Amino acid sequence: MKKILITGGAGFIGSHVVRLFVTTYPDVHIFNLDKLTYAGNLENISDIESAANYTFLKGDIVDGPYIQSIFEEHQFDSVIHLAAESHVDRSISNPLEFVMTNVVGTVNLLNAAKHIWKDNFENKLFYHVSTDEVYGSLGEEGMFLESTAYDPHSPYSASKASSDHFVRAYSDTYGMPIVISNCSNNYGPNQFPEKLIPLFINNIRSNKPLPVYGKGENIRDWLFVVDHARAIDVIFHNGRQGETYNIGGENEWTNIDLIQVICKAMDKKLGRETGESEKLITYVTDRAGHDLRYAIDSNKLMTELDWKPSLQFEEGIEKTINWYMDNEEWMKNITSGDYQKYYSDMYQDR
Ligand code: NAD
Ligand code: TYD
Numbered sequence: 001m002k003k004i005l006i007t008g009g010a011g012f013i014g015s016h017v018v019r020l021f022v023t024t025y026p027d028v029h030i031f032n033l034d035k036l037t038y039a040g041n042l043e044n045i046s047d048i049e050s051a052a053n054y055t056f057l058k059g060d061i062v063d064g065p066y067i068q069s070i071f072e073e074h075q076f077d078s079v080i081h082l083a084a085e086s087h088v089d090r091s092i093s094n095p096l097e098f099v100m101t102n103v104v105g106t107v108n109l110l111n112a113a114k115h116i117w118k119d120n121f122e123n124k125l126f127y128h129v130s131t132d133e134v135y136g137s138l139g140e141e142g143m144f145l146e147s148t149a150y151d152p153h154s155p156y157s158a159s160k161a162s163s164d165h166f167v168r169a170y171s172d173t174y175g176m177p178i179v180i181s182n183c184s185n186n187y188g189p190n191q192f193p194e195k196l197i198p199l200f201i202n203n204i205r206s207n208k209p210l211p212v213y214g215k216g217e218n219i220r221d222w223l224f225v226v227d228h229a230r231a232i233d234v235i236f237h238n239g240r241q242g243e244t245y246n247i248g249g250e251n252e253w254t255n256i257d258l259i260q261v262i263c264k265a266m267d268k269k270l271g272r273e274t275g276e277s278e279k280l281i282t283y284v285t286d287r288a289g290h291d292l293r294y295a296i297d298s299n300k301l302m303t304e305l306d307w308k309p310s311l312q313f314e315e316g317i318e319k320t321i322n323w324y325m326d327n328e329e330w331m332k333n334i335t336s337g338d339y340q341k342y343y344s345d346m347y348q349d350r
Contacts, residue, residue: 001053002028005076007061007109008083010034012191013129015044016229017080022048024233031074033057034083038338043330044190061105064112071112078125080236081109084163087194088133088156089346092288095155102159103166110170121177127236128167128180132221132246133157135182137291144182145297146244153289171242179239181232183247184296187316188225189323193335194342196220197317200259201324202331204266204277211347214286216256219293223249224316227309234305245305248296251313256281265321284350 009018009032022030030053034040048054059066061083084102085091091098110126117124135144136151150165152158170176187197200210231247239245253261263277270277301307311319324331 003031003074003076004028004078004080005031005033006080006082007033010036010040010042010044011082012039013186013225013228014082015190016225017082017232018045019048020229020233022051022054026053029053029055031055031057031076033059033061033070035060039086039192041334043333061108062100064108067108067112068115071116075116077123078127079109079113080127080129080232081106082129084160085156088154089194089287091154091156091159098155098159103162106163107166110166110176114170114174114176119174121175124177125236125241126167126176126178128164128178129232130164130180130182131157131160132182132184132248132294132296133291134161134164138293138295140293143295143297144246146246146300153291177241179235179241179243181235181245181247183228184221184223184249184294186225186228187222188320193331196255197262197320198324200262201266201321202335204263204280205270205325207280209282210259210280211282211284211350212255212259213284213290215283216254216259218255218290219252219295220255221248221250221252221295222313223247223251223309224311227311230310231301231307234307235301238305245301246296246298247301248298249309250298252295261317262321265317269321269325284347
């Protein structure tokens with residue numbers, strides 16, 4: 001039986017990837033390695049936890065000897081690497097943690113794979129999941145291509161850029177079969193409510209201020225998380241080794257326009273008067289080094305591998321809002337305890 005190691009499978013995107021692979025490929029054994037940081041939550045994948053082709057491993061990718069030991073024990077054929085520290089604001093407060101997990105953790109995985117595969121790379125693959133933020137910031141025009149030069153600005157994007165470079169270096173130096181994808185902002189069920197969309201849905205529900213950074217003019221390209229998982233599946237199986245694929249939603253929004261869409265939908269959902277939720281909008285100090293615009297050109301993925309987003313944004317955002325409103329317990333569980341402290345530290349002086 002083929003064995004795939006998926007890292008970060010208790011997180012937001014990882015949980016959707018694990019579910020897709022466990023349910024679509026019953027003849028493949030999926031190992032989900034996750035440290036269960038504040039962002040990792042086994043509740044995200046409770047529906048598949050007893051599947052015969054699924055094993056959860058609790059561990060830290062920064063722990064080199066541990067990573068080596070699980071590769072030796074389970075002899076994985078492939079890796080799909082998503083585990084990371086993923087929030088820009090946290091990276092501004094604590095860059096070193098991002099270096100440890102995103103850079104050192106990735107190199108530990110590469111080393112363990114190289115060691116176990118003994119430089120015989122037939123039918124092996126190291127798939128590294130990355131972000132469009134490595135390309136830096138766009139002005140009003142243009143889009144990120146796979147050939148766009150890296151220009152990261154935040155400690156988060158710098159650590160992801162560094163990990164991408166290491167993955168390519170292992171391909172160039174040791175001949176490791178690799179593939180990398182760089183995706184735009186994801187949204188959907190199970191996202192930790194420190195990121196814009198779930199944070200704002202949760203704050204509107206509890207009548208808390210909506211902290212808009214700067215003037216709300218920054219632009220992001222939003223993709224429904226299940227479509228990202230589908231893209232990873234297609235690239236894993238049919239992508240060309242050594243290549244990079246950009247994944248985007250063709251769905252650019254200024255933050256403020258997006259927030260207004262969420263406010264209107266939440267007014268409807270909560271039976272509030274139109275305009276009620278918008279009153280919660282509060283402009284706060286801008287994020288340091290805040291990238292103005294991200295936009296992905298995913299033509300390579302669409303033409304070469306016949307992928308395209310399955311959902312229009314209107315449908316995706318409605319599904320997302322419904323999910324958070326129907327899963328109040330999930331939200332309550334993760335926004336208790338440490339989350340409260342994070343929230344007051346992050347927003348008190350803004
Ligand atoms: P997330 O923060 O929701 O989940 C990260 C997961 O990694 C968590 O389950 C966490 O417990 C685990 N993890 C963290 N440190 C670990 C460690 N040292 N060892 C083992 N596990 C550890 O992140 P996400 O939004 O699901 O992002 C997943 C990947 O996709 C990341 O690599 C991120 O850079 C990339 N990405 C995210 C987005 C986005 O919009 N969220 C967009 C493009 C790319
Ligand atoms: P975020 O979800 O943190 O994703 P990223 O920074 O990786 O793009 O933020 C999305 C956009 O929303 C970004 O331009 C920052 C902005 N933002 C706010 O205005 N207020 C907030 O409280 C948060 C978390 C983000």
